Amino acid sequence: MTGWVPPPYPYDRLDAVAALADELPGGRVDLSIGTPCDPTPPAVLAALGEGGAAAQGYPPSIGTLAFRQAAAHWIERRLGATVDARSELAACVGTKEFVASVPLYLKLRDPSRDTVLYPAVSYPTYAMGATLAGVRAVSYSRLDEIAPADAARALCVWVNSPANPTGELDDLRAAAAWGREHGVLVLSDECYAEFTWSSPAHSSGPTTILREGVQGVLAVHSLSKRDNFAGARIGFYAGDPELVHYLREARKHAGLMAPGPVQRAAVVALDDDAHVEVQRRRYWSRLQVLADLLARAGYPAPLPDGGFYLWAPAPDGDAWAAAHDLARRAGIVVSPGEFYGPEGKAYFRVAAVQPDDRIELAASRV
Template sequence: MTTGFVPPPYPYERLGELKAIGNRLEGGAIDLSVGTPCDPAPPAVIAALAAPGRVEGYPPSIGTPALRATAAGWISRRLGATVDADAEVAACVGTKEFVASAPQYLKLRTPDRDTVLYPAISYPTYEMGAILAGCRAVPYLRLDEIGDADAARALCLWVNSPGNPTGEMSDLAEAARWGRDRDVPVISDECYAEFSYSQPATTILRGGTAGVLALHSLSKRDNFAGARIGFYAGDAELVHYLREVRKHAGLMPPGPVQHAATVALADDEHVEAQRERYWRRMQRLCQVLAAVGLPAKMPDGAFYLWLEAPDGDAWEASRMLAAQTGIVASPGELYGSVSAGYLRVAAVAPDDRIELAARRVGLA
C-alpha cells in the first residue's frame, strides 16, 4: 500500500510529560508553553460581538469596509506606514491559517517555484505551511546565507519581528530590499508588533508596499485569540490575488468577529496596559528562573523569555523547571533543530499563578 503524508505530532502535544511533572505540586502545573493570552479582552470588544444584524448573511471574505479602513488607520497611527484600505488590506480567519495556507496559493500563482524560506528559529507553522503545499521548506539564520539557487526557486520569504520564540527585532527594511532585488515576495509576520520594547513598533510597510505583505493578528494585541481574526496588508497585486483565491476557499471571518475587531483596532489604551502587564510578568519570571539556575534576559519584543539550557539539554532543564516551580516551558527543538539547546517561557499566566511559582522557590 502506498503511504502518503503522515502528519507529525502537533508540537505542543509533546509536552504531556512536563505537565504531569508540574501537576505533582500542590496547586498544579503553570502552563507557560503556549503563547495563548490569559487576560480578558476589552469589554467593548466583547459587547460588539453581540451587536444585532451581524449573523444573518455571509460576511465579506476580504473584510468589511469598516474593518479594512480601521486596520489601515491603525497601521498609520501605530506603525507609521500608509496603505490603501480598498486595495491593499484584507481580513483572514486568524493569522495561523494564513501562514499555513499561503504557500499553496502562491504555488498556484507561480508554479515554476517550489521553495519557502523561513527563519531557522521560528514558529513551526512556517515550515509546516511549506510541507502542506508540497514545497521545499528551507530555513535560514541570516539573509546573506541564502544561496542564489534557493532564492531563484523561492515562492516567498517569511520574516517575524518581534520574533517568536526569541523576541528578536529584525531589520525589516533589509528583508524588503532582499526580496525586491530577487523578485521574491516577503511576508512579514508582525503579530507582536505592539509588544516592542527596545525600539518603537514598526512594520515592513514603512518602506512601501511593493513586493511585501505585513500580517497582523488581534489574538495577542487584544487577547482575542478565540475569535480567530487577523488581516494582511501590502502589495496591491498580491493582496488582490490572495483575496480572490481565498474567496473560493470559503475563508471568511464571522460577521460579529469582524465588527468586534473594528472596535478593538480603534482603541490603543488597552494595548498599552497589556504591554506593561507582559513586561512586569517577564521581570518576575526572570527572578523565578534565576532562583533555579536558569538565568534569562528580558527580550526586545513579544512576551517570551528565551534562555539557554545548562549543558544544552532543554528537555532535562524543562523537567527540572516543572519539578521545582510547576512551570511548563517549551523546549527549543519545537522551534527548529538549531535551537534544541534552548527553552521558551511565555508570560501567559495570571499574576497569581506566576506568584505561586515564585513562592515555590522561596521568593516572597
C-alpha cells in the first residue's frame, strides 16, 4: 500500500546545528522557531485559572459571544476596521489549524476548483494545507504574475502581512481588489499585525485587509504572538459573512472548539493594549541587538518592516553553511530559508524569541 508520506517537520532537521551550538559554554540560543518566550500577562493567566463554568460544558465552536465581541472591538480599536461579531467572526483553535484545514473545507464547498495560491517565500503551512486537502499548491511572487489558468482554478489566495519570514508589508488593498476581480477568496494571515515598525523606508501602524470591506476576504488573527499565549491555542477569523457562516457550520462537525477557559482569558487579553506596547519594545530592541550580532559575524541583515524576524542573505547562497557557522561561533540556531520555499534557499531566518540575557550571551560570543 502506498500513499502520502509526511515529510520531515522542518525544524526537526536542525538537530545537528543545535548540537554544535550546545558545545559552547551556556549552550544553544535557539532562534529558529517563532515561539514566544516572554510572560503571559498575569491578568490573562488569572482569568484562565478562574474558568469555573467555562470548563464544565462544551464551549461554542464559533466562540462565545463575549470572545467574538472582544475580537471585533480589538479589530476596530487597533486595526481601524469594523466587523459584526455575530455574523462576520468566529473562533479557531490557534490559527495554524485553521491555515492547515481551510483548503479542505473550501474544496468541499466548491469541487470545481483545486488550487491554493500562496506566496513563494512564506509560512510552510499554506502549502501543506493544500497537500492535506489533496489539491494543488501553486506559489506566486506577485499577484499580477499569477497565470489566469491558475486564478480560474483557485479556491483561495493567501497573503501575509507583516510577512513570515521576510518582514515585508503587503499591499492589502491591492490583494482585496485582485481577489474580487478574479472571484478568488483572499485569506489574509495577519498574526503579526501589531508588530509593525517605522523606518525611513516605511512608516505604518497595524492594518488589516478588513479595511477594504468584508466581501470575498477573511482575515486570520492569533493571540499567540500578541499576548504570549501560544500554548493556549486561540485565534479567530473574520470577514465575508457567507464564508464565515459556511466555515462555522463545517468546523462544528469536526469538533473544533477553543476551550472555554481559554476563550474567557482571551477576552481579557484582547481588551488590554498596554502589555502589547511592552512586547513591541522588547521585540524591537532584540531585533536591533541581533542585527548588530549578525553584522559583526559577517551576515548583515536589514531590519524588517514588520514581524519579529530577521531575513538574512547567506554568503554564496548557502544558508545551511551559515547556520552551521553561526552555531559554532555564536551558539545560535537559525532556520535555513528553504524551510519557507525553494526561493528562500539563499537566506536564513532569525527569530527574536529568546530572553534578553540569552541574546546578549550570543552577542558576546561574536
